[in-house]
Amino acid sequence: MTTRTLGLIGSGMIGSALAGLAVASGLNVVVSNSRAPETLAELVAGLGDGARAATPEEAARSGDLVVATIPLKNYARLPAEALAGKIVIDTMNYYPERDGRLASLDAGETTSTELVQRHLADSRVVKAFNNIDFRRLATSARPAGAADRSALPIAGDDPAAKEEVARLLDVLGYGAVDIGTLADSWRSEPDTPVYVQPYLAERPEGLSQDETHRWFFETPGVPVSAAQVKELADQAVRRPAGSAANLSRD
């Protein structure tokens, strides 16, 4: 299957960045949020031809591939029926201060994407795009073969679904590194070596709040190769989920 239409459930920072990359790559996108499609008029106008807004159910049904990119606390509201039979990309991360405490994650019994897979029992869920900040996601995409192309980890239980997601990453401007199953997906979660920091230049010290904001938006990303992604994911040590208190929230 070749992805022609990307459905997006959630059109915030990550959803908008992915929609922009998809339209720039010649795909159609259907964006949605928790409110009415009209509230996405500005985003759709900015994306141009190839973009439209719909309800989450419509975005789910329209997508050859669908991205679930909402706060994890709302994962049980993802439209399971409309997503049945689909490959669903999960970008979500667990941040207890935003998402509330989820006991099975705190106990390390499961990963957040396993929870999502359990809810979407008739979908094939692949974790991707969760370990890069939205600004670098938008600006670090490069065509295949570019020397400064970055790779991103992907994890999932279904090899064919992972291949499909890797093809999408390739089209959008990223290499993919298979880091294992959904049970292994903690290796790219917050507070692991491959999470966010490698793609981001070191922040100069002593910046004011305004300067930090400008630096965040303007600073180019750091390319991270497939070999580096593999090495960083291999180095990960499992800690209690949601313990990344000293990292900025993404």
Ligand SMILES: NC(=O)c1ccc[n+]([C@@H]2O[C@H](COP(=O)([O-])OP(=O)(O)OC[C@H]3O[C@@H](n4cnc5c(N)ncnc54)[C@H](OP(=O)(O)O)[C@@H]3O)[C@@H](O)[C@H]2O)c1
């Ligand atoms: N920001 C980053 O750099 C980054 C990086 C990697 C991963 N992530 C993860 O990716 C996910 C999305 O992050 P974000 O920063 O893009 O969040 P965000 O900017 O807060 O956007 C969240 C989006 O989800 C929508 N939404 C919330 N509940 C929904 C529901 N039940 N049904 C449909 N849409 C719903 C919101 O719609 P409304 O506006 O209508 O509420 C909004 O469009 C999070 O889990 C986050 O941890 C973020």
